[in-house]
Amino acid sequence: MGLPDGLAMAIVYLPDDHHSVRYVPWARLRKDEDDNVIGVLGAAFRLRDEEEYLSATWAEFFVESTHADRVTASIRAIRASNIDVRPKSGFAVGCVSKIKQVCLDDPRRHRVRIIHEAEPDNAAHAALRGWPRDNDDLLNLLAEEIWCDAILNAAIP
């Protein structure tokens, strides 16, 4: 017997060709010796002890016409959320299918599910469940080749 109407909650997986945007603090941005930002660090994707999933924002939740505008809308949503977005921080943008595939291709075969889980402070919030713990090599690979488009907070009005 299923749940009564109104109580059933459909799980919405982010489509493969969509994108997730993650907030990256200044300390987790990759910099050169003169503090120029050149990417993100694998540590940007490490779960904190108390987290059971990795948080991101679903770019295509927003209906803007271009990818750049949808990413901008995502960044504005993150700024409006409970996250204390700092001036020198940044954001990493990654494609859903590539993130899932690189996790699955890892020798430890992490089956990551990227699910739309709206939160009161961010309607576009996405949870990456089944996210790897204790696999820094994979997180570095993600940061360097997959979830690697870095946008500075200061670059978005």
Add this chain to the structure above:
Amino acid sequence: MTAVMPVIGRRSPPAYTPSSAVGPVSQIINAQIEELRRPSPTFSGKAKPISEAALEVELFDALLKFKVSTSQVAMHLDRGWRSRLFAQLDSLLDKESWEPLDRPPRLESFATFLRMIIFLRPQRRPGLGATSKGELIATWSVGADRLTIECLPQDLVRWTVSVTINDDRERAAGITPVARLKEVLRPYGPARWFSDGDRISA
């Protein structure tokens, strides 16, 4: 049906006791095993930030300790190199930029960083970052060739390289004592990261 063993002569299994000769690498691995044994959280609670004032004190305290520690080994570092490193630390630990949920890097991690720098003598300074748990991260990047070193307590480093050698992409990672780092990195041609730029005095 369960076989019943005679009571006489039955021994309880010996309790596991680690060897007293475990080295620092084994201790790190043991700590990671302990981490895996911990039950996973049943909810995604959010870490609570400390107050702005407390954070500012912690960051200032960390910065002060780092600079004092660096001054104690000043004879190994060129003055200009050192002052630019201080500017990087000022920037990394700037309270306006610091993530309130993060712990500032620990002195034990910075001590490992300093020993690594003195040991490797890189002409180029690394880019600096930090984990949320208080480990300093040193990075060198030349195009797509990346070296990332997380400085752990007790002179241990967690390193990752991704390089292109003979048109093939190679990745490697490990945990090693600082004293062996030069040897461990040698197959990946570390000069690509460490040469040029500002110099450390000999």
